Amino acid sequence: MTPQPPRNSPPQHPQSPRSPQSSAPPPPESQTRSTARRISPLLLLLAFLTAPQPSPAQTSALPAAVQEQFLQGTEALRANQIDQAVDLFTRVTRSSPRFAEAFVNLGLALSQQGKNELAVDALSKAVALKPQLHGAHLFLAISEYRLDRFEPASAAIRRETALSPADAQAWMWQGIIDLATDHLADAVDALNKAFRIDPANVDILYHRGRAALDLSRQSYEQMFRADPNSWHVHQVLAQADVEAGRDPDAVEQFHLAIAAAPPQSGLHEALGTALWRLGKFDDAEAAFHDALRIDPSDILATYKLGCLEVDRSRAAEAKPLLEQVLRTDPSLKLALYYLGRAQMQIGDEASAVSSFQQTIAAADIDPEIVRQAYFQLSRALRRLHRTSEADAAQARYRALDQENREKQQVRLDEVRRRRDRDTRLPAPPSDPPDPTP
Numbered sequence: 364m365t366p367q368p369p370r371n372s373p374p375q376h377p378q379s380p381r382s383p384q385s386s387a388p389p390p391p392e393s394q395t396r397s398t399a400r401r402i403s404p405l406l407l408l409l410a411f412l413t414a415p416q417p418s419p420a421q422t423s424a425l426p427a428a429v430q431e432q433f434l435q436g437t438e439a440l441r442a443n444q445i446d447q448a449v450d451l452f453t454r455v456t457r458s459s460p461r462f463a464e465a466f467v468n469l470g471l472a473l474s475q476q477g478k479n480e481l482a483v484d485a486l487s488k489a490v491a492l493k494p495q496l497h498g499a500h501l502f503l504a505i506s507e508y509r510l511d512r513f514e515p516a517s518a519a520i521r522r523e524t525a526l527s528p529a530d531a532q533a534w535m536w537q538g539i540i541d542l543a544t545d546h547l548a549d550a551v552d553a554l555n556k557a558f559r560i561d562p563a564n565v566d567i568l569y570h571r572g573r574a575a576l577d578l579s580r581q582s583y584e585q586m587f588r589a590d591p592n593s594w595h596v597h598q599v600l601a602q603a604d605v606e607a608g609r610d611p612d613a614v615e616q617f618h619l620a621i622a623a624a625p626p627q628s629g630l631h632e633a634l635g636t637a638l639w640r641l642g643k644f645d646d647a648e649a650a651f652h653d654a655l656r657i658d659p660s661d662i663l664a665t666y667k668l669g670c671l672e673v674d675r676s677r678a679a680e681a682k683p684l685l686e687q688v689l690r691t692d693p694s695l696k697l698a699l700y701y702l703g704r705a706q707m708q709i710g711d712e713a714s715a716v717s718s719f720q721q722t723i724a725a726a727d728i729d730p731e732i733v734r735q736a737y738f739q740l741s742r743a744l745r746r747l748h749r750t751s752e753a754d755a756a757q758a759r760y761r762a763l764d765q766e767n768r769e770k771q772q773v774r775l776d777e778v779r780r781r782r783d784r785d786t787r788l789p790a791p792p793s794d795p796p797d798p799t800p
Contacts, residue, residue, distance in 0.1 A: 425462065426459075433452070440468060446476070463499070464496070466486065467485075467486060469485045470486035470502055483503065486506060490519075490522075504537075513543055532557075595620075601614075601620060601637075614634065617633060627657070629661075635648070635650030638650055644671065648668065648671060651671065662695070666695060669705075672684065672705075679709065703736070716747070719739050720740065733763070737756050737763060738757075740753075
């Protein structure tokens with residue numbers, strides 16, 4: 364017999380904009396400078412690959428031998444044959460000392476070698492020869508940045524974004540440089556611009572997330588300094604404890620926040636969730652009721668109370684709560700799953716079948732809930748003696764269960780591979796914490 368999916372844990376749910384825990388807590392320590400400055404050299408090469416190279420018309424005035432050396436150097440740089448590229452571009456710049464593009468490529472190659480002082484010299488010549496040259500100020504900014512010379516780096520990258528306002532790489536590097544100097548609001552603004560241009564770029568997503576978290580940290584630090592006794596301080600500490608899995612500490616901080624704050628239904632709802640995670644079901648239920656006494660329209664507290672009652676096999680109490688949730692907000696499809704379970708508990712299998720089928724058909728629902736819904740659907744159908752349909756639902760549940768196991772194994776293998784290779788590059792950022800589990 365296939366085991367029933369685990370129960371007795373707080374349900375997953377969409378973030379409520381009315382929850383007082385809607386902002387991310389500060390990270391345990393500032394990582395702005397150290398994180399922002401550990402940049403993969405591949406980002407330099409990516410920037411080079413996206414920068415336009417001179418057209419044949421622009422190089423036609425050069426001697427044929429110089430043109431050939433420049434093309435060979437460009438190909439060497441693209442192939443990551445850096446020493447050869449440096450040699451070829453050096454010869455080109457000696458032969459044609461006013462060829463700005465050659466100085467740009469030479470500067471990039473020298474930067475790839477770690478010779479950033481020489482790179483700055485070459486790139487400075489490039490921007491002096493052709494101030495409007497796309498990419499030159501970008502690479503100059505990167506080289507200055509790598510030398511920890513943030514003021515000239517900032518000036519150079521701002522010239523690049525002014526020249527190329529549609530260049531996502533330029534805006535990303537402006538954000539990185541602003542991060543390094545703790546200009547967090549400017550960093551967030553620049554990285555948001557980069558994201559709007561290239562929303563699928565993982566490097567942009569990483570630094571954008573880091574900047575947002577650091578700006579949040581800075582805001583919370585200012586709040587702590589302004590009023591260390593504010594109930595908001597306890598609220599933030601409680602959320603940090605929740606995110607770290609320290610639920611007993613979170614409960615203590617939520618109680619302190621509730622004692623100091625004006626009535627806030629969201630605080631009681633968050634307290635209830637933390638208590639639920641600790642298995643203190645009576646206390647969790649009381650906290651959800653407290654939330655609803657403060658604000659009877661708190662849909663999140665209503666939803667969670669209904670789910671808790673289902674897990675405690677109190678279908679008579681759960682069913683009207685979950686029906687109210689769905690009347691108020693039909694988009695909360697997760698409530699359908701718990702409603703189906705409540706209907707099963709009172710023997711209304713026909714209605715439960717409908718609820719589980721609607722859960723499965725819903726778009727953008729947690730795959731784990733879909734998997735569990737197939738399991739519950741098979742049970743309901745079997746009780747109705749609809750054996751072939753029950754078998755089909757059970758087969759689908761088993762297929763999803765196997766798929767889930769395979770995905771977990773893939774993730775496990777990936778963790779092992781990461782552990783076994785050099786991990787000097789910065790780790791990807793955490794998603795902004797959800798206010799409840």
